[in-house]
Amino acid sequence: MLQINFIKQNADLVKERLAVRNFAHIGLVDELISLDEELRKQKLVSENLQASVNTTSKEIGALMAKGEKEAAEEKKAAVTAWKEEQATVKTSLQALEEEFTGKLLLLPNLPHTSVPKGKTPEDNEVVLEGGTVPQLFAGAKPHWDIIKEYDLVDFETGAKLAGSGFALFKGKGAKLQRSLIQYFLDYNTAAGYTEFAPPLMVNEATAYGTGQLPDKEGQMYHITEDKLYLIPTAEVPVTNVYAQQIVKESDLPIKMTAYSSCFRREAGSFGSDVRGLNRLHQFEKVEVIQLVKPQHSYEVLEEMVNHVERLLQFLELPYRILRLCGGDMGFTSALTYDFEVFSAAQQKWLEVSSVSNFETFQTNRMKIRYKNEEGKTELVHSLNGSSLALPRIIAALLENNQSENGIHIPKALQAYFGAALIEKNG
RNA sequence: GGAGACGUGUCCGAGUGGUUGAAGGAGCACGCCUGGAAAGUGUGUAUAUGGGAAACUGUAUCGCGAGUUCGAAUCUCGCCGUCUCCGCCA
Structure with missing residues (x-):
């Protein structure tokens, strides 16, 4: 969430930056500014009335103590009148406040100048x-065929159990996924990230904190009975760990990693894009998250990009890094790098990671602050990235590493997987 | 799920309607004392937001929200959380 004071002082800049996103409702900026002015005016009126009520009530107390009942009754009447006046102001104030925050929540983050x-x-x-695209042999297949041949994932049974878009990992397939998760977590903790195993459901406030609500309401599974949302990414619970806190300057940067299942409704997704492991309602992912001092956040973004890049190099996958354009960037992000791996049999780039700097957009909602060098409390910057999303990594590994003999396991993973090859009779 | 108890500042802990933003203690900061330290001693020590150059000052905050009242940390209701007992259970 953007800060209203910043918007007021930089209205033109805000509009210009939002235009980079092709944001359709630039008019909101001016609306918010005038709403804020009106809000302040009415607040002042209400607060002044309240001040009169407060001081006079104290006087009444003193008069009662002295036994001057009549004088006290006179003052009571005055207070009652003020309160009636205040009640009407409060009613319109509340309506204004709702309108204001409702609109403020609709503004996406400002894109970075780059x-x-x-x-x-x-x-x-x-x-x-980076990396090299492998030359596949003549009988090479896309992963959805490999999966069947090697009996690694059973989509039919997944669909029977839950519905289309749910996979049942099986045998070596399940083990491959598990070994990748273990490898990713070890890699992250070795780089100083603290491991978390978060709740897979969160309440409304938590979903607002990282910006999934209200923007992505339809994308999340909602358990209405208990007012909980299934998390679309570990970013949601883990970034919120520090919500409403003022952290010590010496604790920064805070580096966290978590493996979790991720749940996405993916309403309206069709076509060949969603074939096989390319898009699922439930998938596994390892995430890295950092809370940092504002002045360091773009250095940290580069550090996180390098961190993810090295992981892809260890997996020996061909990859590319994209700087997302304004129109493709997420609602909450100021700058996002996407990582894609090339899946050689489908001849397709698959997004496997997204590394973003949110600056204060999330932390303003969550009120995660620290005391800076001058002793002033200031919002920290939040960043996160996938390291990595499992199903598409598996798809690319299967396709790129297939051979007549079986599927080769990258060296870095062999100790975790317990073998160098997935054999056909497997 | 049933019954009960509880939720106060960094921490412990007082406070059941009126100078209580909140006693007291611990911790922390600074000063005195000391050759130096400990002990002792003095002072200070929440957050947000509005106004003000500043001193200072208005408002809000005693789990959260609503209500009663001239006035609520204190009374009422709802919600959330913690603990104890029972039930159920991986």
Whole structure:
């Protein structure tokens, strides 16, 4: 959530930055500014009335103590009148406040100056490519066929148990996923991230904190009976660990990692994009999250990008890094780098990680602050990234590493998986 | 799920309608004492937001929300959480 004081002092800049996103409701900026002015005016009126009520009530107390009942009754009448006046002000104040916060929640984050203009994924900027795309043999198959052949994932049974878009991992497939999770977590904790195992459901306040609500309401599974949401990413519970806290300056940066299942309704997704492991309602992911001092957040973003990049190098996958354009960037982000791996049999780039700096957009909602060098409390910056999303990594590994003999396991993973090859009779 | 107890500042802990933003203690900071330290001693020690150059000052906050009252940490109701007993249970 943007800060109203910043919006007021930089109205033109805010509009200009929002335009980079192709944000359709730029008019909200001016609306918010005038709403805020009106809000302040009415607040002042209400507070002044309250001040009169407070002081006079104290006087009544003193008069009662002295036994001057009549004088006390006179003052009571005055207070009652003020309170009636205040009641009407409060009613309109409340309505204004609701309108104001409702509208403020609709404003997305301001894109960083390095964010390219653009509307669609085609306008994203390729920052760099790494790794080499393998030459596949003649009988090479897309992963959804490999999975069947090696009996690694059973989509039919997944669909029977839960519905389409739910996978049942099986045998070596399940073990491959488990070994990747273990490897990713070890890699992250070795880099100084503290491991968490968070709740997979969160309440409304938590979902607002990281910005999933109200923007992505329809994307989350909602357990209405208990007013809980299934998390779409570990970012939600883990970033909120420090919500409403003023952390010690010496505790920064706070580095956290978590493995979790992620749940997404993916309403309206169709076509070949969703085939096999490419898009699921439930998938596994390991996430890294940092809370940092504002002045360091862009250095930290680069550090996190490097961290994820090295992981892909260890997995020996061909990858590229994209700087997302304004139109493709998430609601809460100021700058996002996406990582894609090339899945050689489907000849397709698959997004496996998204590393973002949210600056104060999330921490303003969560009120995560620290006392800076001058002793002033200040919002920290929050960042996160996937390291990594499992199903698409598995898809790319299966496709890129297939051979007549079986599927090769990258060296870095062999100790975790317990073998160098997944054999056909497996 | 049933019955009961409880939820106060960094921590412990007082406070059942009126100078209580909140006693007292611990902790912390600064000063005195000391050769130095400990002990002792003095002072200070919440957050947010509005006004003000500042001193200072208005408002809100004793789990959260609503209500009663001229006035609520104190009374009433709802919610959340913690603990104890019972039930159920991986």
